[in-house]
Amino acid sequence: MNNNFPKLISINDSGFGCLLTLILLGLFLGSVGLGWVVNGFLILIAFILIAPVIALWGLRWWLKRNLVEDQCPVCSYQFTGFNQGQCQCPNCGEPLKVEGGHFHRITPPGTIDVDAIEVSVRQIED
Structure with missing residues (x-):
């Protein structure tokens, strides 16, 4: 007997019911006159998706300048x-x-900054 056969045919529809409920709720609110609620929710979702992109671009611009x-x-x-x-x-x-x-x-006032140079040693014979 093959006990795995029913698992191959079954379809995972766990998210489908939730998505269908949200779509029906949006259509109902739109038909009742509360479409602004749906529009506000969609604008909020768009803002949540776009804000990190704009923030990352702004951070990169600020770092490049500073x-x-x-x-x-x-x-x-x-x-x-x-x-x-x-x-x-x-x-x-x-x-x-x-x-x-x-x-x-950063040097205190009155400090003279000197660059040292290396001088080669030569012996002079008398």
Whole structure:
């Protein structure tokens, strides 16, 4: 005997009854004069579907305008920071300010920033 035969023929109609009930309810409300309820519900569903797409687009636009990727002026470590803000280099810990799309060191007034150069050693014979 094949006990699986009835399972092959049966159709899963669990969602069909609920969908049919919603359609009949919408048609009834529309015929009674409460079509605005159905329209309001459809507008709410459309808003729920469209709002995340618009929010994601807005977030991407905001991030594109406010994220800056540059190198630390002290250790040349490349990382990301927010435009017009202050941050610390994750590599060397130097406090930095983001201006004009680049990182700048935050130094107290009166500090002179010097770039060191390497000088090769030569011996002079007398």
